Amino acid sequence: MRNFILSISSIFFAFACIAKLSQAQEPILTIHAVDFPPYEIENPGIDSLLGFDVEVVVEAFSRVGRQAVVDYRPWKRIVAMAKSGTTVAMLSCEKSPGRGEYINFSDPISKATRTYVASADFEGKVPRTMEDAKGMKILVISGYAAEKELKAANINYDPIIDDTSALRILLNRDYDLFYTAREFVEYIADGLKISDKIQYFDTGKQVYFHLCFSRKWVNSLALRDLFNQGLAEIRADGTYDAIHAKYK
Structure with missing residues (x-):
């Protein structure tokens, strides 16, 4: 019986290790933005604030086991990248005529x-x-x-x-x-x-601003839904409001 219990424990431990290894091997999601304080701040000051949309996106993805970083480029270049599928997503962007043809919009993240x-x-x-x-x-x-x-x-x-x-x-x-x-x-x-x-x-x-996922990125809809899940969690537990409070 003791050996059986040890075997079961070993199996659970192995599955836990596999899950952690799988998560660690997930590629970092690089999201693109322009300098747009207080939403996105390319060069943080002595307060080290990154922008509330940046913090919300990074934390929301963290809650669902993904790591996200924000890279800054000119806006027109970012739009071209979203159209071609060479960026995961644009931050922050609005719904506008024609944009839905190449974007899967997240739930609103700010206004x-x-x-x-x-x-x-x-x-x-x-x-x-x-x-x-x-x-x-x-x-x-x-x-x-x-x-x-x-x-x-x-x-x-x-x-x-x-x-x-x-x-x-x-x-x-x-x-x-x-x-x-x-x-x-x-x-x-x-x-x-x-x-x-x-x-x-x-x-x-x-x-309203959204995290705008390129339709041409692999698993775009799945990533959008995963992000929405994390966003809902940080809204529910007060983390979203705590992030925004730092910028007031």
């Missing part, structure tokens, strides 16, 4: 407030909705969902490569508005010490 940013001395018509800005000189980041929104509404704009440049152009050149996410601008404006030089005109539109 943002659409706003028009203007210089503090702006004296033009106050835009209360996105359409109210028609006829003004507007900046928007090329390739972002915000650009598609302006295009769909037949609102003229000038595309710019990155958000920090857009703010500097807004303050130093002949532009009226910058269409973007308020939470992002508030965060970087504080770091750039320009909070007193800008103002916000919220449009009443709120958007």
Whole structure:
């Protein structure tokens, strides 16, 4: 009987070792993003904060036994990688026309407030909705969902490569508005010490960000579902809220 019990214990121990070895051999999931504080922070400061979307994604995957890291590239390159299947997923991205053709969207991981940013001395018509800005000189980041929104509404704009440049152009050149996410601008404006030089005109539109899995990546749907499982767990036990609390 003692030998039988030892044999059973040995079997369970062997299965446990195999499971741990299998998990250890799972490839690291490399997710791609652009610098977009406080959602994703490419170069953390002395507080070592990585961005709340980054922390949420890494922790959610950890809960289901997978290791994820975030690598930073220009947004248009990331989109091309998602279309070709050379990245697991894009972080963070919105649902927009055409994107579902090459993306499997996770459950929402965060949200943002659409706003028009203007210089503090702006004296033009106050835009209360996105359409109210028609006829003004507007900046928007090329390739972002915000650009598609302006295009769909037949609102003229000038595309710019990155958000920090857009703010500097807004303050130093002949532009009226910058269409973007308020939470992002508030965060970087504080770091750039320009909070007193800008103002916000919220449009009443709120958007949701997702982890966007490339449809061409092997087991894309299975990975999406696995991530959603981990995300649900960290929401339920308070970890999600604890992560976001660090950025307030």
